[in-house]
Amino acid sequence: RYLEHMAGIKKVFLVCDPGMVEFGYADRVTAVLNKRTDPVDIDIFSEVEPNPSTDTVYKGVARMKAFKPDTIIALGGGSAMDAAKGMWLFYEHPEASFLGAKQKFLDIRKRTYKVPVSDKVTYIGIPTTSGTGSEVTPYAVITDSKTHVKYPITDYAMQPDIAIVDPQFVETVPKRTTAWTGLDVITHATEAYVSTMASDFTRGWSIQALQLAFKYLKASYDGDKMAREKMHNASTLAGMAFANAFLGINHSIAHKLGGEFNLPHGLAIAITYPQVVRYNAEIPTKLAMWPKYNHNTALADYANIARALGLPGKNDEELKESLVQAYIDLAHSMDVTLSLKANRVEKKHFDATVDELAELAYEDQCTTANPREPLISELKAIIEREWDGQGTEK
Template sequence: MNIFSVKPKIYFDKGSIEYLNTIRNKRVCIVTDPFILKSGAVDNIVNIFKANEVKYEIFSEIKPDPSIETVAAGVNKMRTFKPDVIIALGGGSSIDATKSIILFTIKILNSNGDKYNRPLFIAIPTTSGTGSEVTSFSVITMGTTKFPLVDEEMVPDIAIIDADFVKTVPPQITADTAMDVLTHAIEAYVSKNSSDYTDALAEKTVKLVFGYLLRAYKDGNDMVAREKLHNASCMAGMAFTNANLGINHSIAHTVGGNFHIPHGRANSIVLPYVIKYNAELQGQRETEAARKYADLSRILGLPCSSTEEGVISIICAIKVLMRETNIPSNLKEANVNKNELFSKLESMVDAALKDNCTKTNPRIPSKEDIVSLIKEIYED
């Protein structure tokens, strides 16, 4: 029996941050990173709370690829302050860390007999990428390994999708995060757990990314493009939290963790190779994944007189987006050291096979398959 869950209430469009005026007589903890704090973005929230005399505290120790140590520090903050409301302001790292902080705080306090009800969880993304504001996923780093955690308790209650928070995002981060959105949508679309509901969200997301990424990349003040990509990120999140992902993310998790490549960029580099692998164009039969990749080409108006041509078209279109946004086409171009990669290859392959995303990939990979893929992704 399948289920499609859309738990968060989503406030979107310009100025949706005004929702925070409804919070009165509560203790609020704002979780963010040092850059967001310094940028002044937090002031948009703090000014509302000051005007309404809301008691708040700020935890701004979040770093990229949040570690278990960062989560532990956040848990200590929560155990002391015990907020009624917790607001995650930032990119995927801040929202993912906040999810884990909430989950572990509740477990620790309740196991100690200190009853603490789950706080109202509000997520405000400042990048158009992860879709973490509507998902049950949280990626935490231990050493060089990224661990995707999945728990329905981590889904935010409220998501505020306000494009004002992304209008100053630099062009390259805009591109990296938008390609992350595209990967979320495409992986959800061909996932073993895909459905009519997730397909609809994925298809719309793909159209929005192809329609607006280059506009936002070339002109960060194009607020229509910014808003469309911000909405696309959220919709892709709704798609993959219900359908899950695939080996694109499994490989990107281990590559990014070992070589410190931004997550969206790692996903983008891997994407054309995984589409080719999943489509199995040289196989004995036409696969469902290949047909769905071809469907995306038809939706985008790309050449698609056959399934094979459709698959090739979507791969070529992705490579064009990457080229136009200065994203490396392979790991060699991303300055990954070949000797270091090959020395870590066995542990990386093991990590990819164990990754939670692998189980819903449309094609079940063997160890040899992942080895071949990573070698190909290094230098095509």
């Protein structure tokens, strides 16, 4: 209904994947737009693929140049919303550099390359999965078409103007997608909670998202409509948390695994989660660099999450392990296997790329807010444990 009455909409560029058109989701949006008293021109770009590439972004930019929209609506999961963010940036600022935008930084407010603000076109995000939170975050994960490496472009210039979080769009999401995206919600909230940039504000959002997700994800997977609404809310809450506190090496590693082995993002995230929580909770080789983070609190933070979830444990170590086991049990209850081997990654391919993947994960933007500053050798060890999912099977 908001789209029916929102001011300033005359030309809408709707970005989505082919499924949004095939299954009628795009029609739902255009039907509301067509109810407006003032006529609206609509151009639908439905060529977004999983793990959107720079080629797709620039193809969309070319369409936008011809159409000249005043509003861009991203309809879909993270892929559609991230691709639309890239189109939004490079349409308004053709001089902007992808090479510059993907550069790693320590403080988002003091980065070397300033991503220009897009203020001529209004960005509206409408999520159709309960996972990425991209409708409220300054992230756009784009894959370089030449190198096939995924980069999380991060800047508040990429923050959407409006988010429409409507549970009707997730009522019929397939079970497998519900599982993967829901486990991603838990990971977003967990990483934001233990981040070196976490605050009282972000931790509140994180805990609320975690309580909702652990309570409702399995029921959402089983098709309960109320549970799906709760998971949709949890996704946006977690997005608000990591939009301000950022993420960690769970995402750094998963970005690279997904790009190299063509794994769905949520699956790569889930495989990585147990290994990273256990790694972060150890006494660090190097302390994270953020000035406010003057001693490692990761183990205590994980224990606090476990307490908030009502999990058992006599001390912080036991509580942390209860959190990991609760995640593993939840994943298994939805038929998600937590190893690369079980998800058809070939050993030869894995062995040939693991060293490079560790280096790329270290260079990933998400690594800077991780509570434990990793060595490349430690990242490699984490990835190697993911091959057969060490410690995730009973």
